[in-house]
Amino acid sequence: MSQPSSSAVDRLLVDAAGRRPRADARRNVERLVEAARGAVAEVGVGVSAHEIARRAGVGVGTFYRRIPSLEVLLQAVLEEVLDEIADVADRAVADPDAWNGLHIFAAAYVRLRTESCGISEALGGACGDALAPRLADLRERIRHLVERAQSAGAMRTDIAWQDVAFLFAAAATEERTLGLRAGEQQWERNLQIVLDGLRPARSSTLPGTPPA
Template sequence: MTAVNALLTPGGTRLRADARRNVERLVAAARAALDEDGIDVTTRDIARRAGVGLGTLYRRIPSLDALLAAILIDTIDQMTELAVRAREADDPWRAFVDFAEAFVQLRASSCGLHAALSGSGELDLGRHVDALRQEVGRLVHHAQAAGAVRDDVDWRDVPFALATAIPADHTIGLTAEPDQWRRNLGIVLDGLRAARGVPPVVPEG
């Protein structure tokens, strides 16, 4: 269920087209605010980004927490589905790489998602994060059984290893390039891969 539909469903009433458009604008604005500023965004900032008044926001959205949770749940569920599809793919290593790239890219591009998956904030995301965790575990075990990922790696090490691919903005006087996460991820994946003497498959960039 998309974030927009999740916010519209509880009311059980059919909104006019302009009212639905306002919800869509609020969701888009909140998503951008989450990406840039994290989970400490305010209703005022979201309304400003959406180009609507606070009154419109309060009429269309149950609460700020409900809005942010709907967006984060939508993204987390998409990541869970990516893990499921990766486990069903024909090429276990390529599928694992594709999932890892999507996982890291989403965390790197969204301060809000990064904070939520790190356990920050008080939004009710537990059930969805649990589902993601279970599917990541299954994906890693599947890749190990296929000989694609090192069998001496605990599956719980993998999310932490992938998270390390997200760079700090600066270190020892150096500034991270926009695609620094991609290069970091290539190094991490090379360390996770079981096969030796074979050039690693790194994310395309």
């Protein structure tokens, strides 16, 4: 399931030119990628080039001299983050304890969806077909983790892996709903409830405190 991956910075530099970039050019691209990751997490995939340039401390002219387009930058950043979560899934598959592997992946995945607005949007299809190969790979990893846990007898077999994809998405949470404020570990509580529901017959102590 694994595929070779490179950093967003390396992809952008290779795409921009076949020659080796100057050190200052690389530094600018690194700053833009870091700024884009933060902006995507906080603002979402609709973030503007001006906002990313501002966060990076460069002008918009520098942005477009170093980056082919806003769309190319956002795709490179989103692919980098999705590659990172795919790496977590691969390590989870390598865990000799199938349930522990699923739990480790689920925690990393739900945390990412909770903390990054843009990744949550991208996983929901906001980027169209641009990320289709990455999403297909991630679906395959989730399927493998679920079926492995079921084969080990650690998970209910009446639940499809597709159900689990939606359950993990549902465990990610907003800060407020119905006038209630989420607890500091709300997504962890949500996920623990989901995981307990996936077990054949077992429950765990919930982390954190209930919403206020």
